[in-house]
Amino acid sequence: NNTFADYSLTQEAIVKPLINEVKAENILATITKLSSFKNRYYKGEFGKASAAFIKETWTALVKNRTDATVEYFPHSAWDQPSIILTLKGKSDETIVLGGHQDSINGSFGGAAATAPGADDNASGISTITEVIRILADSSYQPEKTIKFMAYAAEEVGLLGSKEIAKSFKTKGVNVIGVMQLDMTNFQGTKDLDIVMMRDYTNEQQNAFVGTIIDKYVPGIKWGYDKCGYGCSDHASWNAQGYPASMPFEARMNDMNHNIHTARDTLSVSGGNASHAAKFAKMAVAFVVELDR
Numbered sequence: 148n149n150t151f152a153d154y155s156l157t158q159e160a161i162v163k164p165l166i167n168e169v170k171a172e173n174i175l176a177t178i179t180k181l182s183s184f185k186n187r188y189y190k191g192e193f194g195k196a197s198a199a200f201i202k203e204t205w206t207a208l209v210k211n212r213t214d215a216t217v218e219y220f221p222h223s224a225w226d227q228p229s230i231i232l233t234l235k236g237k238s239d240e241t242i243v244l245g246g247h248q249d250s251i252n253g254s255f256g257g258a259a260a261t262a263p264g265a266d267d268n269a270s271g272i273s274t275i276t277e278v279i280r281i282l283a284d285s286s287y288q289p290e291k292t293i294k295f296m297a298y299a300a301e302e303v304g305l306l307g308s309k310e311i312a313k314s315f316k317t318k319g320v321n322v323i324g325v326m327q328l329d330m331t332n333f334q335g336t337k338d339l340d341i342v343m344m345r346d347y348t349n350e351q352q353n354a355f356v357g358t359i360i361d362k363y364v365p366g367i368k369w370g371y372d373k374c375g376y377g378c379s380d381h382a383s384w385n386a387q388g389y390p391a392s393m394p395f396e397a398r399m400n401d402m403n404h405n406i407h408t409a410r411d412t413l414s415v416s417g418g419n420a421s422h423a424a425k426f427a428k429m430a431v432a433f434v435v436e437l438d439r
C-alpha cells in the first residue's frame with residue numbers, strides 16, 4: 148500500500164483554472180494525427196514514425212520550460228521506443244501519467260496491417276498530450292517530479308511498460324502514484340462516464356481518484372468494474388508494487404468493440420473528443436493534487 152501519498156484535496160485554487168483550459172478540439176486534433184498512421188505497431192516503420200511524432204509533439208509543447216526533458220526509453224527486442232517526458236520538481240517523489248502508444252490489428256497482425264487505433268489508444272495519448280500542454284503553458288512549478296509516458300508494445304503483452312516499471316523498481320525510483328489512460332473517448336455505458344478498474348490497481352488511490360472526479364469534474368458519473376486480467380500498463384506498475392489506477396471509458400462489456408481492427412476510427416466515438424476531455428480534466432487534477 149502507498150504510505151507516501153496525501154489523498155486530501157487541497158489545491159482547488161490551482162486545479163480549477165487549469166481544468167478550464169482543457170479543450171476537446173486539441174485532443175481531437177492529436178487523435179486525428181495519431182490515427183492517420185497506417186498503424187503504430189511495435190515493430191516496423193509506422194510504429195517508429197508514430198513514436199517520433201509523439202516525441203516531437205511533446206518536445207514542442209515544453210520548449211519554453213527549463214524543467215522539462217523528453218527522452219526515448221529504448222527497448223532492445225523491438226524498434227518502437229517508449230517516450231518519457233519529465234517535469235522535474237523539487238523532490239524525487241514521482242507521479243506517472245501514462246498510456247500506450249502502439250496499436251494492433253488483431254486479425255491480420257504485423258507491421259503492414261491497418262490499425263488506426265483511434266480509441267485504443269490514440270485517445271489516451273492525446274488526453275495525456277492535452278494535460279502536458281496545460282501544465283507546460285501555465286506557470287505551474289511542480290513540487291514533485293511528474294513523468295508522462297507513452298509506452299511501446301502494450302498490445303503484445305505490456306512489454307514496454309514492464310521494462311520501464313522494472314527499471315524504475317531496480318533504480319529505487321519513488322513512484323507515489325500512477326494513472327493509466329487506455330481508451331478514453333468512447334462512451335459505451337450511458338449512465339457512467341468514467342469506470343475505474345478494481346483489479347491490478349490500488350484501492351486507496353482509486354478512491355482518491357473518485358473524490359477528484361466528484362469535486363473537479365462536475366456532472367460526471369463514475370463507477371467501478373473489473374478487467375479480469377492485467378488489461379493494460381497499470382498492471383506492470385502494480386506488479387512492481389507501485390500504486391496504480393485505470394480509469395476507463397466504459398464498463399468492460401460496453402467498451403468500444405472496434406478496437407484491434409481497421410474500424411477503430413474516430414467516427415466510432417462520434418468524431419469528437421468530448422468524452423476524452425472528461426479524462427483530461429480528471430488527470431490534471433490527479434497530477435496537481437498528488438503533487439502537493
Ligand code: LEU
Pocket residue numbers: 267268301302329330374378379402406
Ligand atoms: N486497450 C487494451 C488492450 O488492447 C484493452 C482494454 C480493455 C484496456 O490491450
